[in-house]
Amino acid sequence: MIPAEFDYRVAGSVEEAIGLLSGNEDAKLIAGGHSLIPLMKTRLARPSMLIDVARVPGLTGVARDGGTLRIGAMTRWHDLERDPVLREHCPIVAEAAGQVGDPQVRHAGTIGGSVAHCDPASDIPAVLLALDAVIVAQGPGGTRRIAASECFEGFFQSALAHDEVLTAVEVPVLDGAGCAYVKFNQRAIDWAIVAVAAVVRHSGGTISEARIALTNMGTTPVRARAAEAAMAGASGDAIAAAAALADQGTDPPEDTFAGAEYRRNLARVLTLRAVERAMGA
Amino acid sequence: MRITLTVNGRAHEVDVEPRDLLVYVLRERLGLTGTNIGCDTSTCGSCTVHVDGESIKSCTLLAVQCDGRAITTIEGLANGALHPVQEAFTSEHALQCGFCTPGMIMAAASRLNEVKDPTEEQIREGLEGNLCRCTGYHNIVKAVQKAAAAG
Structure with missing residues (x-):
């Protein structure tokens, strides 16, 4: 399968990419291309121009600034998986990065590409939601900081405007909190049927705060608010009872892999596993 | 568009359309049919x-995305003698129909570049993006273990 015809430009800077986007409403940015190219082969996407931002300088790597880790948008999964700063201070991002696709995909795909693509089955959006991360976007009017809770608007729909370029993702230093990303799929290369991201503050077996976000339980990643509320102050069996509320308020899809009820059950089971793992069990 | 690809150590200038996928350029323009689709x-x-x-x-990479980059295909992996992974695939009977073999060998060689002394699990993880339609995984993993031990 070969995509339909399009023009191809290599952007040398974020400003150049913004300029090209502003002049062409059919244009799309390409990073690793591992989500976009398959859509173009099947004609589900048919941009008239691709603007390659993978070589824009300054958009890769992880840098610590106080309590924040700034991840360049063009950082690949392969590099996130191994990044020593990330593994020490926000390991859930590295853990989730290592579960994306397969090694070949992780050599190509980027965090910024995945966030902008907004596939409800992608791994990183739920992780960013649980972390209360910030998405940094640059447009013709300057730089904008978007809370993760505002970024994932709908099915393949992010809050980014057409002429904005996602430049970085900011996640908090998690020292003192446990975290885990637990993904359920049938084959290693598949998307998540359901996955759960959990960030848990706890002491002596009692949870003070749990932030839980679910992958592929709706058209966007969602916080499991009822379970989170019940987790606060919980210990022992109360944690399992709280996890049993994880599917409340969700609207899971039905597809060839699983029905909605099966996904609801997975959300409950995986939430308990994720919280227990985050607590060091 | 005119791009430069260094394939198996040799620079090629090729005229491509932006929509040309790397695998087609390798197979149909450069005649390197060892890489299967x-x-x-x-x-x-x-x-x-x-x-x-x-x-x-x-198959999921545009040739234009590779402009200026170095590409190695199965034809370029052997350096005089067979690569240790190729050698081990032969001795451990790690291929049946052979269709997945070029991709398996390239994936395995990449994994061994990244993880020097891999466990069986790390080898299997390294090959999770490759399917063998003969389901000959057992001997494939044995071959990669042998190649890893051979350094």
Whole structure:
């Protein structure tokens, strides 16, 4: 399968990419291309121009600034998986990065590409939601900081405007909190049927705060608010009872892999596993 | 567009359309048919090559994205003698029909570049992007273990 015809430009800077986007409403940015190219082969996407931002300088790597880790948008999964700063201070991002696709995909795909693509089955959006991360976007009017809770608007729909370029993702230093990303799929290369991201503050077996976000339980990643509320102050069996509320308020899809009820059950089971793992069990 | 691809150590200037996928340029323009096209949906791994030393699925990569980069295909892996992974695939009977073999070998070689002394689990993880339609995984893993031990 070969995509339909399009023009191809290599952007040398974020400003150049913004300029090209502003002049062409059919244009799309390409990073690793591992989500976009398959859509173009099947004609589900048919941009008239691709603007390659993978070589824009300054958009890769992880840098610590106080309590924040700034991840360049063009950082690949392969590099996130191994990044020593990330593994020490926000390991859930590295853990989730290592579960994306397969090694070949992780050599190509980027965090910024995945966030902008907004596939409800992608791994990183739920992780960013649980972390209360910030998405940094640059447009013709300057730089904008978007809370993760505002970024994932709908099915393949992010809050980014057409002429904005996602430049970085900011996640908090998690020292003192446990975290885990637990993904359920049938084959290693598949998307998540359901996955759960959990960030848990706890002491002596009692949870003070749990932030839980679910992958592929709706058209966007969602916080499991009822379970989170019940987790606060919980210990022992109360944690399992709280996890049993994880599917409340969700609207899971039905597809060839699983029905909605099966996904609801997975959300409950995986939430308990994720919280227990985050607590060091 | 005119791009430069260094393939198996040799620089090629090629005129391509932006929509030309790397695997087609390798096979049809440069005549390197060792890289197979299997699923064409970045699932099966048959089309795995190395770009700047790292495994990638060439059916999901535009040739223009590789402008200026170094590509290694199965034809370029042997350096005089067979690569240790190729040698081990032969001695451990790690191929049946052979269709997945070029991709498996390229994926395995990339994994061994990244993890020097891999456990069996690390080898299996390294090959999770490659499907063998003969389901000959057992001997494939044995071959990669042997190649790893051979250094």
